[in-house]
Amino acid sequence: MKILNQSLVFAENVATVGFFDGVHAGHRFLIDELKAIAKAEKLQSVVFTFSSHPRKVLHSDYQPQLLTTLEEKLNRLESTGIDACVILDFSLEMAKLSAFEFLKNILYEQYNVRTLLVGHDHRFGRDRADGFVDYKKYGAEIGMKVIQTSRYTTTQIGHISSSEVRSALKNGDISRANEILSYPYSFRGKVIDGYKMGRKIGFPTANIEPDDNEKLIPATGVYAVEVRWNNCNYQGMMNIGKRPTMENGTSISIEVHIFKFNHNIYNQTIEIIFKEKIRDEQKFQNLDALIHQLNRDKLKVMEIFKIS
Helix, strand or coil: CCEECCCCCCCEEEEEEEECCCCHHHHHHHHHHHHHHHHHHHEEEEEEEEEEHHHHHHHHCCCCCCCHHHHHHHHHHCCCCEEEEEEEECHHHHHHHCHHHHHHHHHCCCCCCEEEEEEECCCCCCCCCCHHHHHHHHHHHHHEEECCCCCCCEEEEEEECHHHHHHHCCCCCHHHHHHHHHHCCEEEEEEECCCCHHHHCCCCCEEEEECCCCCCCCCCCCEEEEEEECEEEEEEEEEEECHHHHHHHHHEEEEEEEEECCCCHHHHHEEEEEEEEECCCCCCCCCHHHHHHHHHHHHHHHHHCCCC
């Protein structure tokens, strides 16, 4: 996949536009259709996306809860097999463009888009005032064919959207989030100094500071996770929460106990890949009760990963 910018000369192409947060199963359905149209028309397939969330530009106090960082999104888009991706820098000036101006001035004249595939519920242009009927009319005026994809849904998943993935993650429903995404949700972070209580009770943990504060962290609770470090995958259990048994206050900590692991990884980056939530966070009467529950948690996670 080529990553292109406005300084390059563009060949005629078939394109789609969107933020594509998560590059989930619905996005992949649309991109598969894009590639099929491009192949039939013997043109390049191009995805246009944005370097930052448009709402962040329009509202300075908006805090995105992203499913993918820009780097992750580009990697996911590359895995779809498209020919090229264009990263647009969304600005206040771009936000002022009407849908007609965006189609004509940006997509048609600047990037040589000849066929545009629009998501079934996607709107663009100033105040998102126009819809597909308008886009098709504008396209006819400037010589661009505009097509709308059908809504993608399955009997197992139901409605598919980035919002649905966020909702599932906020509820700790990892299975549903992963099913909509079509891959396991993950985040990367640096291992930092923690409270060091885990090692005292037989469950040493790596405390993690996420790389990107805009990346969504799932709901508090205990999870079965994979940990990727140094190009190797390990299994473990993660706690996201306030550590109420330790009376840790209101701050949220993210810590993972990695099975069969004895490496010094302070200040190194690891990736946490979510498999399943096993329980809510809870307060125990004492350390012995906590240790008893952690042993039960470990057995459950080992069953999930089929570790003997």
